[in-house]
Amino acid sequence: xxxxxxxxxGQSLLRPGWGGRPSRSTWAERLPVFPxxxxxxxxFLVVIGTIYSGxxxxxxxxxxxxxxxxxxxxxxxxxxxxxxxxxxxxxxxxTSMLMLIVVFxxxxxxxxxxxxxxxxxxDAVKALQLSKYQTLLAAIIVYIILGCFMxxxxxxxxxxxxxAGEDQPPxxxxxxxxxxxxxxxxxxVWQVCCRP
Numbered sequence: 001x002x003x004x005x006x007x008x009x010g011q012s013l014l015r016p017g018w019g020g021r022p023s024r025s026t027w028a029e030r031l032p033v034f035p036x037x038x039x040x041x042x043x044f045l046v047v048i049g050t051i052y053s054g055x056x057x058x059x060x061x062x063x064x065x066x067x068x069x070x071x072x073x074x075x076x077x078x079x080x081x082x083x084x085x086x087x088x089x090x091x092x093x094x095t096s097m098l099m100l101i102v103v104f105x106x107x108x109x110x111x112x113x114x115x116x117x118x119x120x121x122x123d124a125v126k127a128l129q130l131s132k133y134q135t136l137l138a139a140i141i142v143y144i145i146l147g148c149f150m151x152x153x154x155x156x157x158x159x160x161x162x163x164a165g166e167d168q169p170p171x172x173x174x175x176x177x178x179x180x181x182x183x184x185x186x187x188x189v190w191q192v193c194c195r196p
Contacts, residue, residue: 043068098151105154112158 047065050056056064073079112118130138146155 039072043072098153101151101154102157105150105157108158 043065046068047061050061050064051058055061070079070084073083125135125138143155143159146159150158
């Protein structure tokens, strides 16, 4: 079946019957719609603008967008406490679900580290003797498959190591603490070296 090509006015060139009747409107009919669209555009500009200006982080700009949305709703006279309570309840439900996933991802990570599965997987991957590009492709495929079932944060927790060298031999730990060896994750060296 040939692809459907469209002309500038949106009609199908190869099969005109598939395109339906195009709706035509004048600028006099279009202009009254613009006042309705400027409020969503304002929220978008506030959220994206504060991120790209460096004024806020992505999380802070999301909160900023919520505040702007609440102000707009209040100014338009449509604010209801029941609406706010419904939004808060929905937020708590989603956040609780995500936090539960993260907690169980930490438990999963602890279990697979405790039984030595991580080291066995590392040894198995090393035994395959893949090139760096093959290893990267394999990691991408694993993350795509995991992404079908897991949320981003829990996937990162479950697959990324949490320790900087706790499971390393004592000689390696000593080199890490003396600064003679460069750790893969310097921010976590205190877990190995600075604990009483």
